[in-house]
Amino acid sequence: MTNRREAGRDPLVVPGTRVRSARTYPGDDPAAHAGRLLGRAVNADRPGEGTLQRLAAAGGYAIERLPDPRGQGGGRGWIALYEHAFLLADDTELCLYELEHDHAPDGGLVSEVHADEAAAALAARRLGRPGPAGRPVPPDLGTWRRGGPYSVERDG
Numbered sequence: 001m002t003n004r005r006e007a008g009r010d011p012l013v014v015p016g017t018r019v020r021s022a023r024t025y026p027g028d029d030p031a032a033h034a035g036r037l038l039g040r041a042v043n044a045d046r047p048g049e050g051t052l053q054r055l056a057a058a059g060g061y062a063i064e065r066l067p068d069p070r071g072q073g074g075g076r077g078w079i080a081l082y083e084h085a086f087l088l089a090d091d092t093e094l095c096l097y098e099l100e101h102d103h104a105p106d107g108g109l110v111s112e113v114h115a116d117e118a119a120a121a122l123a124a125r126r127l128g129r130p131g132p133a134g135r136p137v138p139p140d141l142g143t144w145r146r147g148g149p150y151s152v153e154r155d156g
Contacts, residue, residue, distance in 0.1 A: 025060025025087040033061055037084055037098060041113035043123070047096060051115070054094060058086040066097075069121035078102045078109075079124050083117070103127050 027033055034055040038046060066081045082098040096113055097120035104110040114120040 023062055023085060023093075025062050025085070027061035027063070030058035030061040030086050031056045033084070034058070034086065034096075037096065037111075038113055040111050041098075042104070042110045043112035043114070045119075046113045047115050051094075051096070054088065055086050057089045058094075059089060061086045066117070069099075069117075069124040077127060079127060081117075081120055081124065099123055101127055 034052055038048075038052060062085045064083045064085070066083055068079060069081050070079065078101060080100045082100070084096045084098060086094045086096075088094055095117075096115065097117050099112045099114065099120045100109060101112070101124075102109055112120070112123055114123065
């Protein structure tokens with residue numbers, strides 16, 4: 001979780017401090033969005049019920065696509081990183097980082113959700129490394145399921 005202004009990469013602010021930025025939070029029903037986001041996450045270490053409870057009273061959310069965390073060289077497969085910023089009732093911001101990629105067992109598009117940008121970047125770099133037989137190192141998918149009610153296909 002970080003506090004960061006929408007434009008540019010400002011220094012990180014201590015989590016839980018008041019938001020002092022020009023970011024707007026146009027998303028309606030942030031609790032439902034958080035439920036969809038975390039519901040489609042396939043990584044075993046995704047944020048859990050405590051995060052959903054904190055987001056239940058959020059006043060809005062914003063989504064921003066971030067640069068490829070693998071750097072200039074990119075890597076194997078398709079990866080996109082998104083920051084989901086939620087404005088909490090106490091005017092603080094909670095951010096979750098969604099890493100979409102095509103490294104599922106069947107090659108389909110899946111999402112991982114991480115509580116901080118560094119963890120998402122680390123996961124992206126892991127996916128870019130070749131594993132056994134030249135294949136990318138797969139994520140820990142926990143109980144992976146395809147096409148569930150919160151799948152990427154239904155809520156992109």
